[in-house]
Amino acid sequence: xxxxxxxxxxxxxxxxxxxxxxxxxxxxxxxxxxxxxxxxxxxxxxxxxxxxxxxxxxxxxxxxxxxxxxxxxxxxxxxxxxxxxxxxxxxxxxxxxxxxxxxxxxxxxxxxxxxxxxxxxxxxxxxxxxxxxxxxxxxxxxxxxxxxxxxxxxxxxxxxxxxxxxxxxxxxxxxxxxxxxxxxxxxxxxxxxxxxxxxxxxxxxxxxxxxxxxxxxxxxxxxxxxxxxxxxxxxxxxxxxxxx
Amino acid sequence: xxxxxxxxxxxxxxxxxxxxxxxxxxxxxxxxxxxxxxxxxxxxxxxxxxxxxxxxxxxxxxxxxxxxxxxxxxxxxxxxxxxxxxxxxxxxxxxxxxxxxxxxxxxxxxxxxxxxxxxxxxxxxxxxxxxxxxxxxxxxxxxxxxxxxxxxxxxxxxxxxxxxxxxxxxxxxxxxxxxxxxxxxxxxxxxxxxxxxxxxxxxxxxxxxxxxxxxxxxxxxxxxxxxxxxxxxxxxxxxxxxxxxxxxxxxxxxxxxxxxxxxxxxxxxxxxxxxxxxxxxxxxxxxxxx
Numbered sequence: 001x002x003x004x005x006x007x008x009x010x011x012x013x014x015x016x017x018x019x020x021x022x023x024x025x026x027x028x029x030x031x032x033x034x035x036x037x038x039x040x041x042x043x044x045x046x047x048x049x050x051x052x053x054x055x056x057x058x059x060x061x062x063x064x065x066x067x068x069x070x071x072x073x074x075x076x077x078x079x080x081x082x083x084x085x086x087x088x089x090x091x092x093x094x095x096x097x098x099x100x101x102x103x104x105x106x107x108x109x110x111x112x113x114x115x116x117x118x119x120x121x122x123x124x125x126x127x128x129x130x131x132x133x134x135x136x137x138x139x140x141x142x143x144x145x146x147x148x149x150x151x152x153x154x155x156x157x158x159x160x161x162x163x164x165x166x167x168x169x170x171x172x173x174x175x176x177x178x179x180x181x182x183x184x185x186x187x188x189x190x191x192x193x194x195x196x197x198x199x200x201x202x203x204x205x206x207x208x209x210x211x212x213x214x215x216x217x218x219x220x221x222x223x224x225x226x227x228x229x230x231x232x233x234x235x236x237x238x239x240x241x242x243x244x
Numbered sequence: 245x246x247x248x249x250x251x252x253x254x255x256x257x258x259x260x261x262x263x264x265x266x267x268x269x270x271x272x273x274x275x276x277x278x279x280x281x282x283x284x285x286x287x288x289x290x291x292x293x294x295x296x297x298x299x300x301x302x303x304x305x306x307x308x309x310x311x312x313x314x315x316x317x318x319x320x321x322x323x324x325x326x327x328x329x330x331x332x333x334x335x336x337x338x339x340x341x342x343x344x345x346x347x348x349x350x351x352x353x354x355x356x357x358x359x360x361x362x363x364x365x366x367x368x369x370x371x372x373x374x375x376x377x378x379x380x381x382x383x384x385x386x387x388x389x390x391x392x393x394x395x396x397x398x399x400x401x402x403x404x405x406x407x408x409x410x411x412x413x414x415x416x417x418x419x420x421x422x423x424x425x426x427x428x429x430x431x432x433x434x435x436x437x438x439x440x441x442x443x444x445x446x447x448x449x450x451x452x453x454x455x456x457x458x459x460x461x462x463x464x465x466x467x468x469x470x471x472x473x474x475x476x477x478x479x480x481x482x483x484x485x486x487x488x489x490x491x492x493x494x495x496x497x498x499x500x501x502x503x504x505x506x507x508x509x510x511x512x513x514x515x516x517x518x519x520x521x522x523x524x525x526x527x528x529x530x531x532x533x534x
Contacts (some may be wrong), residue, residue: 036359078431092419099415104430130422149431209518 003066005030005184006082011060011070012048019058020046021208028153028201031182035199035216037192037230043208044188045087048157052084053077055166065155075086075162079106083140083151087158087188091130100141108150115144118174136167138190143174147183149233154178154185161190172198192230196220204229246383252386255502261390263458263497264397269452269470270477271404271489272445278421278484280336280438283345287449287474288467289354292318292448295462296358299367307371311455320450321443328442333435351467356462366463375458389458396455400448401490408486417441420485476515480522482532491530495522 011223014020021043032211036044049055051062053074062070064080072080077138092100101112116123119140125133133141139159146154156175157219172194179198181187189195196202196216204212206229219226273287294316301307301315318360331350334347335343375389408414420427428434453466460470476496481488496515512518 045337054425054429073435074425074428075433078429080344084429086426087427090423090429092422092426094418094422095415099418102412103427103432105412106431144432203267 004028005032005065007061007063008051009061009063011047011062012058013046013055013102014058015046015056019208020055021050021205023211024060024205024208026201026203026210026213028184028186030152031184032201033179033185033187033199034201034203035192035195036186036188036203036205037195037212038205039189039229039231040099042205044205045157046086046208047157047205048087048186048188051077051082051142051155078149078151081152083146083149083154085139085146085154085159087161089138089142091133091138091141091145093129093131096127097122097123097133097141100145104145104148105152106148110147110150112148115147116227118147118177119144121212136163136171139163139167139171140174141173147178152184154183156185157188158190159187160194168194192226250383253420254386255505256498257384257386257394258390258505259498259501260502261393261397261497262459263494264401265393265452265456266473266477266497267490267493268397268400268455269449270474271486271492272442272448273474274478274481274483274485274489275417275445276442277436278341278440279417279424279434279479282332282336283340283343283347284332285344285471285475286350286467287446288356288470289351290324290446290449291453291456291470292354292358292462292464292466293323294320294453295369295457295460295466296362297450298454298457299369299462303319309375313451315412316454317447317451320453321447324446325439327442328439332442350398351471354467355464357467362464364464366461367457369462371458393455393459396451400451401511413437413440473515476519478529480529481521482529485529485531488529488531 006028008027010024011024012019013020024047026034036047038044040105046055049139050057054070057070060070061068064082067080069077069080078084092103094102098112101115105111106117116126122140122144123234125137130138130141143156143159158174159171166193173196175185175187187199189197196219199216202212202214202216202219203210204225248336269291270287273284276282276284287293295315297319298309298312301312302309331346335346371389375392377388378385379388379391408417416427416432416437419430419432421438424434454462460466473496477489477492480495481490481492495518499514499518503511505511507514
């Protein structure tokens with residue numbers, strides 16, 4: 001059986017003495033994607049930050065294409081193939097759009113020209129500084145900047161949060177296009193139905209622990225788990241995969 | 245009327261030259277403070293070391309003044325990398341008080357070391373002849389040494405701005421100053437960027453100490469004596485901003501020179517008044533972030 005792209009095995013992490021996520025295990029196969037779901041404060045962002053090496057790692061194993069990385073610094077994880085679009089976007093305010101992309105550049109398929117094709121509105125604002133962009137533009141830039149690292153797996157932490165519906169639609173189309181091109185991702189999203197429509201697999205966290213791990217289709221077919229752990233009021237068939 | 249204009253031009257020339265010198269010496273402190281939130285109060289030690297390197301090479305080795313300048317820059321940069329790797333790196337995550345105690349300790353160790361090696365007395369220093377003459381352009385006369393400070397300061401300032409604003413490495417420095425955590429998450433090796441920046445900043449302090457040896461004087465108490473200038477530059481400018489450091493240095497240079505020129509009895513206190521006023525007006529500094 002092929003080595004999974006990302007594998008977490010009984011991971012435990014937090015901040016200071018506080019344990020926020022515990023006993024987390026899941027795998028993301030190459031070219032596939034995973035929706036990380038759960039109510040607010042259940043540890044989704046902490047888990048993303050743990051994968052990026054920005055929390056206190058307390059135990060377990062994390063590997064990428066079979067290579068253990070839990071002791072690596074964040075920048076080395078990027079070199080390994082992890083791309084990150086942080087929840088708060090983290091746009092460098094004193095850098096222009098072009099510079100935000102340039103500082104993250106690594107050799108590979110994605111470069112500024114391709115990304116400006118993917119996000120035409122960023123191309124128009126390439127000389128604007130990070131703090132001169134709208135929320136939607138900042139989110140596009142956060143995703144574009146993560147792609148500039150030419151990752152094998154993108155970690156998208158609530159990319160649709162606080163955006164106007166029209167921007168949400170645009171970003172969803174873009175993420176769908178990336179998925180179709182074989183870019184794997186872990187997607188943390190409050191828009192559960194949208195996330196399940198995009199991702200092959202799903203993990204639900206409840207108080208820092210995994211309470212569901214399986215195919216997204218399983219949750220689409222039987223939304224009772226979502227109703228219980230995510231608070232979603234759904235009906236069978238209400239969620240449609242984007243690829244369908 | 246003529247003498248008033250002549251006085252103003254003289255103050256502007258000397259003030260800007262002194263301001264440039266301060267900028268060269270303190271810009272490294274401003275950037276490292278912004279990038280790593282590390283308060284290196286011992287920054288003046290690098291400037292002192294640069295001064296002693298130049299003085300030693302000139303007096304004991306007979307080297308020409310201008311040739312000693314790049315050596316002062318390089319040697320201080322190398323020493324600073326060793327200090328950063330083996331001492332400072334351990335306290336980046338420590339509390340500010342620990343950083344202050346450590347760096348103040350380094351100041352006193354360096355004062356003792358300098359007094360042991362070069363003696364406790366101020367270093368007597370004679371500039372080369374071509375830097376001791378006065379030139380005249382129309383009715384305005386200026387020292388060639390002042391012109392040298394101004395020329396070096398301008399070239400270095402332009403180089404710093406070019407490096408920071410027009411190169412990828414400069415963008416990486418600004419990214420790390422903006423958000424160190426996200427910069428790491430974008431694959432930027434912030435530690436390496438910081439080490440290189442620290443080396444350049446310290447080397448510039450060494451170069452400033454060497455260049456300013458005649459204007460500032462040199463003795464083992466240099467790091468304490470000029471610490472207040474470096475801190476005022478960072479406070480007025482706002483940590484982590486080169487524009488702020490430049491504006492603050494020029495303001496400080498001009499106000500100090502003007503104070504000593506027009507009100508010699510109290511001129512040395514003008515810089516503190518200026519600092520107070522700026523702090524009341526903009527508590528985060530001229531270009532500081534809230």
